[in-house]
Every structure is written in C-alpha cells, then in structure tokens.
Amino acid sequence: MNGRRSFLRGFFAVLLSGGAIEGVMKLFPSKALAKETARTGKWYGYGVSVDKCIGCARCMDACKNENNVPKEPFFVRTWVERYITRKNGQTTVKAIAPGDEATPEAASDRTILRSFFVPKLCNQCANPPCVQVCPVGATFQTGDGVVLVNEKTCIGCRYCIQACPYGARYLHPKTHTADKCTFCYHRISQGQLPACVEVCPTQARIFGDLNAAASPMSRFLRMNKIHTLKPGLNTEPKAFYANLDGEVR
Amino acid sequence: MNPEIIRSLQELLPQIQGYIYPNEIEIHWGLLIVVYPYITGVVAGAFILASLVKVFNVKEVQPLYRLSLLTALAYLLVAPMALVSHLGHPGRFYEILLTPQTSSAMAMFGFVYAWYLMAVLLLEIWFVHRTDMIDMAENSTGATRLLYRALSLFSKDKGERAVAFDHKALKVITIVGIPSAFLLHGYVGFIFGSIKANPWWSSVLIPIVFLFSAIVSGIALVVLLYMIITPLTGGKINMKCVDKAVDFLFYAVIVDFSLEMVDFIHRVYQSEEEIKILSEMVMSKLFLSLIIVQVLLGMLVPLLLISLTKIFKKRFSLNEDMRKMVYFISVILIQFGIFATRWNVVIGGQMFSKSFRGLTTYKMEFGGIEGLLYAIVLLALPIAILFVLMKVLPPWKELREEGETGTEALGGAGM
Ligand code: SF4
Ligand code: SF4
Numbered sequence: 001m002n003g004r005r006s007f008l009r010g011f012f013a014v015l016l017s018g019g020a021i022e023g024v025m026k027l028f029p030s031k032a033l034a035k036e037t038a039r040t041g042k043w044y045g046y047g048v049s050v051d052k053c054i055g056c057a058r059c060m061d062a063c064k065n066e067n068n069v070p071k072e073p074f075f076v077r078t079w080v081e082r083y084i085t086r087k088n089g090q091t092t093v094k095a096i097a098p099g100d101e102a103t104p105e106a107a108s109d110r111t112i113l114r115s116f117f118v119p120k121l122c123n124q125c126a127n128p129p130c131v132q133v134c135p136v137g138a139t140f141q142t143g144d145g146v147v148l149v150n151e152k153t154c155i156g157c158r159y160c161i162q163a164c165p166y167g168a169r170y171l172h173p174k175t176h177t178a179d180k181c182t183f184c185y186h187r188i189s190q191g192q193l194p195a196c197v198e199v200c201p202t203q204a205r206i207f208g209d210l211n212a213a214a215s216p217m218s219r220f221l222r223m224n225k226i227h228t229l230k231p232g233l234n235t236e237p238k239a240f241y242a243n244l245d246g247e248v249r
Numbered sequence: 250m251n252p253e254i255i256r257s258l259q260e261l262l263p264q265i266q267g268y269i270y271p272n273e274i275e276i277h278w279g280l281l282i283v284v285y286p287y288i289t290g291v292v293a294g295a296f297i298l299a300s301l302v303k304v305f306n307v308k309e310v311q312p313l314y315r316l317s318l319l320t321a322l323a324y325l326l327v328a329p330m331a332l333v334s335h336l337g338h339p340g341r342f343y344e345i346l347l348t349p350q351t352s353s354a355m356a357m358f359g360f361v362y363a364w365y366l367m368a369v370l371l372l373e374i375w376f377v378h379r380t381d382m383i384d385m386a387e388n389s390t391g392a393t394r395l396l397y398r399a400l401s402l403f404s405k406d407k408g409e410r411a412v413a414f415d416h417k418a419l420k421v422i423t424i425v426g427i428p429s430a431f432l433l434h435g436y437v438g439f440i441f442g443s444i445k446a447n448p449w450w451s452s453v454l455i456p457i458v459f460l461f462s463a464i465v466s467g468i469a470l471v472v473l474l475y476m477i478i479t480p481l482t483g484g485k486i487n488m489k490c491v492d493k494a495v496d497f498l499f500y501a502v503i504v505d506f507s508l509e510m511v512d513f514i515h516r517v518y519q520s521e522e523e524i525k526i527l528s529e530m531v532m533s534k535l536f537l538s539l540i541i542v543q544v545l546l547g548m549l550v551p552l553l554l555i556s557l558t559k560i561f562k563k564r565f566s567l568n569e570d571m572r573k574m575v576y577f578i579s580v581i582l583i584q585f586g587i588f589a590t591r592w593n594v595v596i597g598g599q600m601f602s603k604s605f606r607g608l609t610t611y612k613m614e615f616g617g618i619e620g621l622l623y624a625i626v627l628l629a630l631p632i633a634i635l636f637v638l639m640k641v642l643p644p645w646k647e648l649r650e651e652g653e654t655g656t657e658a659l660g661g662a663g664m
Contacts, residue, residue: 093268135356156337165446167270176337
C-alpha cells in the first residue's frame with residue numbers, strides 16, 4: 001500500500017514538475033509547439049500589395065510557363081481573386097482567368113462600393129501543416145524556409161492537399177504527385193526573382209530575404225500595415241499582405 | 250496531360266456554388282476513402298463483439314464469437330487495398346513504412362495495421378482454432394492434411410495443459426486486443442480530426458464518434474451475417490443470442506447518436522465563421538445522405554423499431570418471426586446509415602471551400618479506380634474472403650450452439 005502511494009506521489013511530482021509533459025512534447029514536431037526561433041541565414045518571404053494589383057493575370061501566365069503547371073484552369077500555383085463589395089454589403093468573389101478582361105463591371109455601376117484584386121499563392125508557412133501530415137516526408141521545408149515537394153518520393157496520397165488551409169496545392173495530373181508554389185526555388189537559388197514577381201507590371205508582388213534589413217522585402221514590411229491569411233490557424237504564413245481587406249480569407 | 254480528368258472537372262463547373270479556390274474543384278478523397286473507414290470500422294466493431302464473449306463472459310452471444318473473428322479478419326485484409334489503390338503512386342506505398350514521418354497520422358497506418366493483424370487478430374484466431382486444426386489434420390489426408398498441419402504450425406499437443414495455455418493466451422490477447430481495436434479505428438478518426446484546415450473534420454470528438462459508429466457497424470454486420478448464414482446452412486437462428494446482440498447494438502447506437510448530437514450542437518452553439526457554409530452544405534448537398542439516410546433511416550428508425558420490440562416483447566410476447574424481421578430490417582438500415590456516416594464525413598469535408606464562400610460537388614464515376622464498380626468489388630471482397638475462411642475454419646458447430654447451454658468456446662469446439 002505504502003509502496004503504491006509513494007509511487008503515485010512520485011508520479012504526480014514528475015507530472016507537476018513538467019518532466020512528463022516535456023517528454024510527451026518530444027513526440028511532436030518541435031516546430032509545431034516552439035515559438036519561432038531567431039533564424040540566421042536566408043529566410044525567404046513574399047509580399048503582396050493588394051492595392052497595386054490590377055488583375056492583369058500576367059503572373060499566372062508566367063508561373064504556368066516557368067514551372068510546367070498544366071495550362072488548364074483547374075491547376076494553379078498562384079491565382080488572383082477579384083472581390084466586389086456592393087453597397088448592400090454583399091461581397092462576391094471570383095478567381096480571374098488569364099485572358100479575362102480586367103474590369104468588366106462598368107465604372108458607372110453605382111451599386112459597387114469597392115472592388116479589388118488579391119493575388120494568392122502558397123504562403124510558405126513557417127509552421128506548415130502540409131509538412132506535418134505528409135506520411136513519407138516528401139513535403140519538406142528547406143533551411144531557408146521554402147516548402148517543397150519531392151516528386152520522386154511523393155506517393156500521391158493527397159493528405160497535404162487536405163491539410164493546406166489555403167487551397168494552395170493540387171495533384172499534378174501528369175506526375176500524380178502533389179504540386180505547389182516553390183517560390184521558383186530554381187530561380188531564387190541563383191539570385192533571381194520568382195517569375196511572377198519579375199513580370200508584375202505594378203510591383204504588387206515583392207520577394208526577398210526577411211533577414212536582410214536593407215532588402216525591398218524588409219522595406220515593404222516596414223512601410224506597410226501587414227496582415228497574413230487565416231492567422232488563427234497558427235501556420236505563420238510568410239506571404240505578407242499590405243492593405244488587406246477583412247473580407248479576404 | 251490526362252484529358253479525362255480535364256473533361257470530368259469541366260463537367261463539375263456549372264454545379265459550383267459561390268466561390269471556391271481554383272484548386273478545390275476536384276474532390277481529392279473519393280469513394281475509396283469512404284470505403285476505407287467503413288471497412289476498418291467493421292473490423293473494430295466485430296472484434297469488440299467477439300471480446301464481449303471472451304472478456305465480459307456474455308454467454309448468450311457465444312454463437313457469434315468465431316463468426317465475428319473471421320469477419321474482422323476478412324475485412325481487415327481488404328482495408329489496405331482501399332487505401333493503397335487511391336494513391337497517385339500505389340507502387341510507392343512501401344515508402345510509408347521505410348521512411349515514415351512520425352508527425353503524420355497517416356504514416357502510422359502501416360504500423361497500427363500490422364500490429365492489429367499480426368499481434369491481435371491472427372494470433373487470437375490461431376489460438377481459438379488450434380485444437381480444431383489438429384483434429385482436422387488428423388481426420389483428413391493428402392493436401393488437406395498438409396494444409397491443416399501447416400496452419401496449426403505443426404503443433405500436435407491437445408493435452409490439458411496445452412489447452413489451458415490456449416485459454417490463457419486468448420485472455421491476454423483479447424485484453425491487448427480491445428485497446429488495439431480502439432486504436433485502429435480511433436486513429437482513422439484522428440487522420441481526419443487532426444486536420445485543422447478543415448472545420449468539418451477538425452474536432453476532438455471525431456475519433457470517438459468513429460469508434461462508436463465502428464462498434465455499431467461491426468455488431469450490426471455480424472448479426473446480419475449470422476441471420477443470413479445460419480438458415481442457409483440449415484441451422485436455426487438462436488433468438489436468445491440475437492436478442493442479446495441487438496441489445497448491445499441498441500445501446501451502442503444510442504451512445505453513437507448522442508455523441509453525434511453533442512458534436513452537432515456544439516458546432517451550432519459555437520457558431521464559428523464556417524457555420525454558414527456548413528449549414529448550407531448540410532441543407533443542400535448532404536441533405537439526403539445526412540439527414541435522411543444517416544440520421545433518420547440509419548439511426549432513428551432502427552432505434553424506434555428495436556425499442557418497440559423491446560416494449561412489446563414483454564407485453565404481448567411479440568412472436569419470434571416478427572422480431573427476426575424487425576432485427577433484420579434494423580441491421581440492414583444501420584449498415585446503410587453507417588456507410589452514409591462515412592460518406593458524409595469524407596465527401597462532406599471536401600464539398601465546401603476552405604474560403605468558406607462556396608460549395609463544390611462530387612460526381613461519382615462508375616468505372617475506374619475511384620469508381621462505383623471498384624468500390625462495390627472492395628465491399629464484396631470481404632464477404633468472399635469470409636466464405637473461404639469459413640470453409641477452412643468452420644464456425645458451424647458454434648454458430649448452431651444453443652447460446653446459454655453452449656460450453657466454453659474453446660473446450661466445446663475443440664473436442
Ligand atoms: S500555404 Fe499550404 S501548401 Fe503552402 S506551406 Fe502553407 S500549408 Fe503548405
Ligand atoms: S500527396 Fe505526396 S507530398 Fe502530399 S502528403 Fe501525400 S506523399 Fe506527401
């Protein structure tokens with residue numbers, strides 16, 4: 001009896017001391033629970049100026065050409081949404097397709113309160129749920145913070161597609177593996193900009209190293225009020241939006 | 250480029266309501282993934298029914314013991330087929346076992362599955378049938394003899410001590426087996442429940458709801474099989490046994506139903522941002538499969554039917570044939586209900602956009618890997634496997650045993 005009691009006491013002591021909790025936590029990917037640690041070296045991020053986007057969809061074209069994304073509209077690495085909020089408070093959203101005329105609604109339409117475009121892409125989450133769920137480790141995060149898919153080991157289970165809160169992934173119909181925006185990893189590792197950033201005529205898209213204090217990216221973060229998408233999910237997106245409307249999810 | 254995929258996606262376009270993200274038109278987990286939790290559910294449920302006999306000593310359901318075990322095995326053998334064939338690269342399936350990512354719920358599949366198959370089901374079935382297999386080897390010749398020899402792993406000892414050891418082993422296996430059955434289905438629920446991106450799935454209750462619906466489907470299926478197989482093989486249905494099993498079924502359905510109601514009320518009461526689109530989905534796209542099939546036909550009607558028999562059995566000594574029919578209808582309805590549950594979870598979870606602004610739609614194919622035909626094959630396959638299993642390890646003697654006078658499972662069948 002005594003033995004058992006002292007065992008229990010010891011057990012609870014360990015529990016309270018946090019030793020057990022720490023042990024349990026070790027089972028989980030540390031990144032999911034730890035605060036973001038200070039990172040050294042390159043740590044890539046992306047910026048979007050919502051009020052600069054004119055919905056020309058050149059970025060979508062550029063991305064499809066650059067990355068062998070199927071030409072059909074059902075598969076995209078990046079897309080642009082058009083929001084129209086009317087005076088009665090109703091908002092309609094549409095994804096524009098390359099070739100859509102940019103402003104079909106007549107300027108004289110008095111029921112429109114405001115309208116704007118929102119470019120979307122993989123948020124390259126610092127805490128990516130897609131990486132967490134991939135059963136084989138085919139989706140992974142590089143040291144410089146880019147989430148990539150290894151198409152040689154991906155088994156096409158699509159778990160990551162379900163886990164991404166932003167609809168940023170699709171199954172490539174040719175390779176039968178998951179695909180998504182890579183920040184044009186082949187380009188940025190050569191010091192170039194992602195294709196979509198390069199073609200954007202209004203510089204609504206910005207890219208750079210978040211750790212470099214003097215880069216256009218850091219300047220963008222300093223000079224604007226910044227929001228991210230679905231912050232409540234704790235994915236810690238690295239696609240930062242300036243002048244984001246509350247309607248956008 | 251696969252023109253077929255494009256064509257089928259094109260056909261979906263007119264049915265999309267509101268705004269969805271461009272990559273969301275395609276429903277990624279189709280019919281096969283509906284079949285998968287349904288099948289693992291039957292496994293867990295059938296095993297738990299078998300455990301009732303062993304652990305809790307419910308003598309009345311003894312006739313169902315071996316049938317439940319064999320049913321569990323037959324369904325377990327088919328479960329990975331559903332999962333593997335829906336992969337984009339089925340040939341790479343082994344990667345899950347070679348380079349598993351420990352943070353992934355799905356990566357655990359292979360291990361949970363192997364554990365359950367090897368350490369629980371096969372062992373239990375082997376110990377239950379060991380002496381039988383020795384007998385059968387002795388009473389046959391040629392290849393059959395060799396087969397049973399091999400199946401019994403060349404053990405020959407039928408002595409008292411060996412049989413006593415079988416008993417002991419079975420006790421241990423069942424005790425390990427119950428949490429394992431919970432694990433098997435709990436983890437399937439966890440695969441869904443842990444996806445925070447999807448508010449239809451992301452709920453701590455999902456694994457538990459899965460578990461109880463698994464128990465419901467397993468018991469209902471074994472009862473159904475018993476009621477079909479016994480008369481077909483010239484036996485007589487033991488009503489004491491069926492009454493008791495349906496009793497358990499009844500309570501399991503009540504628990505399952507309450508859990509789902511709690512989950513539902515909780516969602517509505519919390520009323521988070523997704524509630525609008527979810528209720529729209531339930532009232533339009535899922536109305537038939539959720540409100541009508543799952544809740545009404547799959548739960549409320551069987552509950553009502555069974556409670557009526559409970560009431561009137563005593564009062565007017567409701568006659569056996571009537572009861573049989575009511576049970577029969579109830580267990581069939583429950584099967585459909587549980588299948589609808591799986592459908593509503595899996596397909597429903599992908600019908601609304603994660604932008605919470607629109608609904609997409611699911612169009613079932615007929616042919617092809619994701620098609621209806623293949624799903625039907627997968628659902629029929631366990632029955633075929635069960636048929637073979639019953640040929641090799643016949644449960645007849647026990648099936649026809651009088652539940653109450655029936656001797657201990659092992660002793661009775663082994664002699
Ligand atoms: S946006 Fe989606 S695909 Fe991109 S890193 Fe985050 S979870 Fe993964
Ligand atoms: S589809 Fe590929 S990348 Fe995505 S979770 Fe499955 S194996 Fe990983």
